[in-house]
Every structure is written in structure tokens, then in C-alpha cells.
Amino acid sequence: MRPSEYTAALIQALRADAGRIRNARVLEIGSGSGVVLAVMGALGAASLCGVDIEDEAIASSALLLGELGHGGIADLHCGDMWLPVAGRRFDLIGANLPHFPMEPVEVAGRLPTWSAGGADGRLLLDPFLAGLADHLAPGGRAVITHNGFVDLGSSRDLLARSGLSLRIALSTLVYISPEKLALMTADVLRAEEGRTIHRYGPHTFAEMHIAEIAAAGTLS
Numbered sequence: 001m002r003p004s005e006y007t008a009a010l011i012q013a014l015r016a017d018a019g020r021i022r023n024a025r026v027l028e029i030g031s032g033s034g035v036v037l038a039v040m041g042a043l044g045a046a047s048l049c050g051v052d053i054e055d056e057a058i059a060s061s062a063l064l065l066g067e068l069g070h071g072g073i074a075d076l077h078c079g080d081m082w083l084p085v086a087g088r089r090f091d092l093i094g095a096n097l098p099h100f101p102m103e104p105v106e107v108a109g110r111l112p113t114w115s116a117g118g119a120d121g122r123l124l125l126d127p128f129l130a131g132l133a134d135h136l137a138p139g140g141r142a143v144i145t146h147n148g149f150v151d152l153g154s155s156r157d158l159l160a161r162s163g164l165s166l167r168i169a170l171s172t173l174v175y176i177s178p179e180k181l182a183l184m185t186a187d188v189l190r191a192e193e194g195r196t197i198h199r200y201g202p203h204t205f206a207e208m209h210i211a212e213i214a215a216a217g218t219l220s
């Protein structure tokens with residue numbers, strides 16, 4: 001449950017707009033280590049809800065939030081995506097979901113559920129985006145990681161169907177290890193190399209965005 005540079009970028013974006021977290025009811029789907037919830041607790045969130053499919057992640061989140069003094073406002077659920085929070089709405093929803101285009105396998109000691117997003121990377125991303133409108137409180141927003149090599153246009157189209165829009169809050173490059181690159185769906189690698197994936201000899205970097213999502217017309 002070691003946080004990655006994706007999580008670091010997500011935290012950077014959340015900290016840059018900290019005023020919106022104070023007193024907010026927050027949810028993280030795929031809470032992993034619990035560190036994103038811990039950051040939101042430190043920034044004054046009113047409540048911290050976390051969902052993860054792995055028992056180990058829920059245990060890790062509970063331990064961290066307890067140690068940092070946020071256990072009293074934490075509500076953690078082991079389960080699949082939106083199921084544990086059916087019918088509930090939140091002011092802020094964070095997610096760093098597995099959306100690397102590859103089939104589920106263990107990479108660098110990570111559980112297969114940590115990064116693998118299926119052949120096109122959208123296995124978890126699409127149901128997350130499709131369910132978002134039902135879980136955002138009025139005026140609420142989501143902040144998520146979004147690989148550049150997983151089509152942003154498809155995400156925008158999917159969100160538009162439920163009246164939401166997406167803007168890029170932050171972009172950065174992430175290092176892709178040779179081991180992970182070898183697992184990337186070949187069609188995606190072929191299409192994205194030189195576009196969002198940049199190779200320099202044995203070293204590969206890819207574009208990654210932090211996307212902010214809210215009701216259409218409300219994002220600057």
C-alpha cells in the first residue's frame with residue numbers, strides 16, 4: 001500500500017484548492033493506503049468515507065486515519081466501487097483508480113487490482129464516471145487521476161451524458177518502468193507513442209492529468 005506518484009499529484013491538486021475541502025463530506029473510491037483521505041482530514045474535511053475492494057487497503061486506511069487522529073470521522077467500506085455508498089452524496093469525491101491499459105497481473109509487488117484497467121484502461125474508469133452524478137451533492141466535484149493515454153475525449157463524452165464536465169487541473173509526466181510498459185496493451189502503446197508516451201532509450205515517461213469534474217458550466 002505504498003502511495004505512487006499518481007497519488008502525489010492528486011494530493012498536490014487537492015492541497016492547491018484546500019479551501020474547498022474544509023467542512024466537506026468527502027469520499028475516495030479506491031482508498032488504498034488511506035493517505036488521500038488523511039490529507040483531506042488534515043485539510044479540515046467534515047467526514048471521510050473510503051471504499052476499496054481489498055481488505056488489506058481498508059485495514060491500512062483505518063490504521064493510518066486512526067494514527068493521525070481522523071478515526072472519529074472516518075467511515076470505511078470494503079466493496080466494489082459505488083455499491084457500498086448507494087444512495088449517498090458527497091461534496092468532494094477523489095479517485096486514483098486502476099486505469100493502466102493491461103490485463104490484471106501483479107506488477108512490482110502491487111496487487112493486480114492496483115493498476116490494471118483492462119485492455120483499454122477503462123474497466124473501472126467508465127463505471128466510476130457513469131456513477132458520479134448520482135453521488136455528487138449539489139455544487140460537488142470530483143478530482144481524479146487520468147492517464148493521457150486513456151482517451152480523455154471518451155471520458156468527457158461519458159460525463160456529458162449526465163450533465164457533468166471535466167477540466168484538467170494539473171498535468172505531469174510519470175515514469176513507466178520497462179516491466180510495466182511491456183504489459184501495456186500493444187494497440188494503445190502503438191497509438192500513443194510520440195503523442196502522450198515519450199521514450200528516451202530505455203526510459204519511458206507518460207503524460208498524466210489531474211482532472212476536476214463538476215456540473216457543466218460550473219468549472220472555470
Ligand SMILES: C[S@@+](CC[C@H](N)C(=O)[O-])C[C@H]1O[C@@H](n2cnc3c(N)ncnc32)[C@H](O)[C@@H]1O
Nearest residue numbers: 003007030031032033052053054080081096113
Ligand atoms: C492506484 S491504487 C490507489 C491508491 C491510493 N490512492 C493510495 O495512494 O494509496 C487503486 C486502488 O483502487 C482499489 N480498487 C480496485 N478496484 C476497485 C473497485 N472495483 N472498487 C473499489 N476499489 C477498487 C485497489 O484496491 C487500490 O487500492
